[in-house]
């Protein structure tokens with residue numbers, strides 16, 4: 001049994017991530033998509049909200065589980081005995097960072113081998129950051145994320161924009 005983990009921020013999950021999830025799920029017996037809860041980084045959605053959206057968008061893929069973690073990826077990999085870490089590569093700009101991360105992780109934990117899947121060309125431009133930016137100005141994000149995700153993004157911005165007190169979001 002080969003188990004893979006696909007870690008990321010997924011803030012929010014996009015069609016680019018979903019494409020990687022579907023393809024990786026065919027290569028390994030189990031795939032755990034895991035949301036990194038990074039308290040130092042401000043995010044649009046809480047880790048719980050990101051997990052919920054991932055559970056919904058992955059519900060039709062039988063060997064995919066969704067989880068979250070905080071702290072070092074290698075600690076999480078070791079604790080859960082994952083065989084492979086999956087990452088997606090869009091452009092050369094991803095490559096430098098991803099190569100450094102993969103090598104660092106392997107130095108820290110030999111077991112933490114990274115497998116890179118290159119983006120499908122139709123999603124090469126797509127990132128969570130641009131989705132958030134377009135949605136913040138009310139732009140159309142239907143080509144970037146599933147409808148249930150788009151609805152929650154717009155709702156989140158409605159709450160944010162209506163929140164005069166700079167509330168917890």
Ligand code: ADP
Nearest residue numbers: 007008009010016017087088089119123126128
């Ligand atoms: P990060 O973990 O750097 O915050 P994300 O959570 O957005 O990034 O993405 C998690 C992983 O998915 C990364 O390996 C990233 O390169 C990859 N990824 C993101 N968007 C795409 C896309 N459109 N096509 C392929 N891979 C992608």
